[in-house]
Each structure stands twice: as C-alpha cells, then as structure tokens.
Amino acid sequence: MLKDDILLKLEKNPGRLITGGGLAKELSVSRTAVWKAINTLKFEGYAIESLKNKGYRLNQNNDVLSEYLIKSALTTNFLGNTFEILETVDSTNQYLKKMNFLLIDEGYIVLANEQTAGKGRRGRIFCSPKKEGIYLSLFLKPTFPISDLHFLTLGIAVAVAKAVEKVCGFRPQVKWVNDLYYNYKKICGILTEATLSTENNAIDGVVIGVGINTGTVNKNVATIATSVEEITGKKGFRNHLVSEILNYFEVIYELLQSRVNKGKEYILNEYKKRLFLVRHQVWIIDNKMEYLVTVLDIDKEGSLVVRNDKNEVIHLRTGEISLKLEGVKDE
The missing domain is CATH 3.30.930.10 (Bira Bifunctional Protein; Domain 2)
Structure with a gap:
C-alpha cells in the first residue's frame, strides 16, 4: 500500500524533511495521493510533521510499533x-x-x-x-x-x-x-x-x-x-x-x-x-499460609534464600510462592 511505502521512506530518515514532490516522483503517484496517505498515517497515530513548502518528517519520538x-x-x-x-x-x-x-x-x-x-x-x-x-x-x-x-x-x-x-x-x-x-x-x-x-x-x-x-x-x-x-x-x-x-x-x-x-x-x-529484596523483610504467601522472612540471597539454582522467624534458612523454588514486600503494595 502507498501509505506503507511512504512510512518506510520516513522511517529510514527520522527527523529529516522529505518533500511531497519527491515522494510522489519516487513512488510514481500524485502529490494529492501522498497527502492523503500522510493524513491516514497521522490518523493511525504516527507523529508526522507537515511543513508548508518544505515537506514531511517523522518525529524522532514516534512511538508506533514498526x-x-x-x-x-x-x-x-x-x-x-x-x-x-x-x-x-x-x-x-x-x-x-x-x-x-x-x-x-x-x-x-x-x-x-x-x-x-x-x-x-x-x-x-x-x-x-x-x-x-x-x-x-x-x-x-x-x-x-x-x-x-x-x-x-x-x-x-x-x-x-x-x-x-x-x-x-x-x-x-x-x-x-x-x-x-x-x-x-x-x-x-x-x-x-x-x-x-x-x-x-x-x-x-x-x-x-x-x-x-x-x-x-x-x-x-x-x-x-x-x-x-x-x-x-x-x-x-x-x-x-x-x-x-x-x-x-x-x-x-x-x-x-x-x-x-x-x-x-x-x-x-x-x-x-x-535484586532489591536482599536484606528486606517480605511476606511469603504459600497456598493459604503467610509468614514473614528476611531475604538473604539467590542460590546457584535461582532459588530465593530466606531466614524465617525461627532462624531457619529456607531455599524457595520458582513457581511455588508469591512475594509481598513488607511495607510496599504488591500487584
């Protein structure tokens, strides 16, 4: 489609002005067709500037997935x-x-x-x-x-x-x-x-x-x-x-x-x-149980190493628990 061809030209030259006449000649279409395609792209969310008698350029902060x-x-x-x-x-x-x-x-x-x-x-x-x-x-x-x-x-x-x-x-x-x-x-x-x-x-x-x-x-x-x-x-x-x-x-x-x-x-x-949990107290939520522990480290298998209120060191495996940082709301 014409708008896709024009977009590609603009994306290859972010922040640079490209004239409507130049686009029309290169793509073998009328300047009116270029203008319509540019407006369609703008409607789709592309941050394109139109400068009279100078041309078009894609804003370098354009955030449309490309x-x-x-x-x-x-x-x-x-x-x-x-x-x-x-x-x-x-x-x-x-x-x-x-x-x-x-x-x-x-x-x-x-x-x-x-x-x-x-x-x-x-x-x-x-x-x-x-x-x-x-x-x-x-x-x-x-x-x-x-x-x-x-x-x-x-x-x-x-x-x-x-x-x-x-x-x-x-x-x-x-x-x-x-x-x-x-x-x-x-x-x-x-x-x-x-x-x-x-x-x-x-x-x-x-x-x-x-x-x-x-x-x-x-x-x-x-x-x-x-x-x-x-x-x-x-x-x-x-x-x-x-x-x-x-x-x-x-x-x-x-x-x-x-x-x-x-x-x-x-x-x-x-x-x-x-890792920002080390030396923090966190709530471990395991099924219906909750208990407070202090995070010590990550072990060589990626398990979370914690100490509970009985001074026992526990290695918690991925996927078995949820975490709720003490004093911080969790999603």
Missing part, C-alpha cells in the same frame, strides 16, 4: 527474524500457544498494541492498555534440561533490565522472580509457559511473555505501577526497547543452550546485581 525500526536495530541471529505486529489480541502468549510449534521457527515474535486479556502469573490479569506498553511474546525450543527451565525467566528479566538501562537511562530492579520495579513500583512483568511432550516429558516449546509499561499507567494500578514515560518524561522508546531486549536475550539464551552452567552463572551474577 517492523522496519525494530529489525534495523537487531543484531540477533534468529530472535525476531520473523514476527507479527497485532493491533489487538486477547493475549500474545495465548496467540503463540495456539500455533503449531512444528510449523514455526524458534525466535518467532508476536507484538501487540493492546491485550484484552493479558496474563500474569497465577492467573492474574496484566493490564495492557492500547499503545501504552510493550506486549511481547517469543517462542523458543530449548534443549537444556527441564530442571533449568526457570533460568529462562531469570535470563529474560536480566535482558529487559539491561535494555531499559541502555535505552531509557534508568536502572530497574528485579523483584524475584519475574517482575521489574523502579522506586518500589512495578514496571514490567514476565510470564514463562512451557509445553511438554506427553511421550518423553521433553520440552516441545516455550513461550515467554514480556509486558512493559511505557506510557500512561491505568488509574486502577497507579499506586503500585509506574512506566517509562512517568520515570523519564519521554515517549518514543518502544521500538528501540524491543530491539535491545531481543539483542540482550539472544546472547543469554545461546549461552544457556551451548554452555548451560556458564549461562546460569552469568544470569545469576547479573540478576543479583539488580
């Missing part, structure tokens, strides 16, 4: 080689899980501008307002043991944290096991879901979902959540953030695949640097 902009910043071998950008979906994880894993390549990515039934851990809803976040799911076919599967969750948390640090300029912290926080408010949630073979209990495929608040936070969760825009005062991070998350995570994932122990060691070192 395949070209994402792929142009990728340094990956396979992550993001194929992906879809959806306007609205119930859940990007559910969308991917409905696919035939035998027919899609490892590294397949699904992005959406809105989720109507975004998923969190333990059946919770992840609030996913339209164009106010990154809602991303990726598909993997890991070959390492099932017992190490939870390192994918730790690894993607590290990748997201590193990407935010690089692109947005602030340092989020990790709340064990799968949330990123800034100033005691949640900014990102991660959900890892594996499908196992019924024949040999091997991993058929893994879908990892990442939800990052980038724009305005829903008023219903404003007391416990924050966003990139609230922290930085700026928009325009979504495409670059997606690219860097994939860049960082592929390095981590390939290390896990080729040298699993080395990969685990790297993930734990980077994860510990960003």
Whole structure:
C-alpha cells in the first residue's frame, strides 16, 4: 500500500524533511495521493510533521510499533527474524500457544498494541492498555534440561533490565522472580509457559511473555505501577526497547543452550546485581499460609534464600510462592 511505502521512506530518515514532490516522483503517484496517505498515517497515530513548502518528517519520538525500526536495530541471529505486529489480541502468549510449534521457527515474535486479556502469573490479569506498553511474546525450543527451565525467566528479566538501562537511562530492579520495579513500583512483568511432550516429558516449546509499561499507567494500578514515560518524561522508546531486549536475550539464551552452567552463572551474577529484596523483610504467601522472612540471597539454582522467624534458612523454588514486600503494595 502507498501509505506503507511512504512510512518506510520516513522511517529510514527520522527527523529529516522529505518533500511531497519527491515522494510522489519516487513512488510514481500524485502529490494529492501522498497527502492523503500522510493524513491516514497521522490518523493511525504516527507523529508526522507537515511543513508548508518544505515537506514531511517523522518525529524522532514516534512511538508506533514498526517492523522496519525494530529489525534495523537487531543484531540477533534468529530472535525476531520473523514476527507479527497485532493491533489487538486477547493475549500474545495465548496467540503463540495456539500455533503449531512444528510449523514455526524458534525466535518467532508476536507484538501487540493492546491485550484484552493479558496474563500474569497465577492467573492474574496484566493490564495492557492500547499503545501504552510493550506486549511481547517469543517462542523458543530449548534443549537444556527441564530442571533449568526457570533460568529462562531469570535470563529474560536480566535482558529487559539491561535494555531499559541502555535505552531509557534508568536502572530497574528485579523483584524475584519475574517482575521489574523502579522506586518500589512495578514496571514490567514476565510470564514463562512451557509445553511438554506427553511421550518423553521433553520440552516441545516455550513461550515467554514480556509486558512493559511505557506510557500512561491505568488509574486502577497507579499506586503500585509506574512506566517509562512517568520515570523519564519521554515517549518514543518502544521500538528501540524491543530491539535491545531481543539483542540482550539472544546472547543469554545461546549461552544457556551451548554452555548451560556458564549461562546460569552469568544470569545469576547479573540478576543479583539488580535484586532489591536482599536484606528486606517480605511476606511469603504459600497456598493459604503467610509468614514473614528476611531475604538473604539467590542460590546457584535461582532459588530465593530466606531466614524465617525461627532462624531457619529456607531455599524457595520458582513457581511455588508469591512475594509481598513488607511495607510496599504488591500487584
């Protein structure tokens, strides 16, 4: 379509003016057709400036998800080689899980501008307002043991944290096991879901979902959540953030695949640097029981090491408990 061709020209020259006449000549259409296509793009949310007798330019803070902009910043071998950008979906994880894993390549990515039934851990809803976040799911076919599967969750948390640090300029912290926080408010949630073979209990495929608040936070969760825009005062991070998350995570994932122990060691070192629960008291919620403990560390298998009120040291495994930081509201 003409509007897609024009958008690609503008995306390749962010912040630079391109004349309507130049676009019309290059694309073999009338200037009126260019003008109509530009207006359609503006209506779709693209931040395009029109300057009389000078031309058009795409604002560098444009925040509409773009395949070209994402792929142009990728340094990956396979992550993001194929992906879809959806306007609205119930859940990007559910969308991917409905696919035939035998027919899609490892590294397949699904992005959406809105989720109507975004998923969190333990059946919770992840609030996913339209164009106010990154809602991303990726598909993997890991070959390492099932017992190490939870390192994918730790690894993607590290990748997201590193990407935010690089692109947005602030340092989020990790709340064990799968949330990123800034100033005691949640900014990102991660959900890892594996499908196992019924024949040999091997991993058929893994879908990892990442939800990052980038724009305005829903008023219903404003007391416990924050966003990139609230922290930085700026928009325009979504495409670059997606690219860097994939860049960082592929390095981590390939290390896990080729040298699993080395990969685990790297993930734990980077994860510990960003863990903000150490020396805090937290509420452990295990089934219907709640008890207060002090966080000591993360062990070599990614378990949370805590001390209870009987001075007993306990190692808590991923997926068995929820955490509620003492003095801080939790989602």
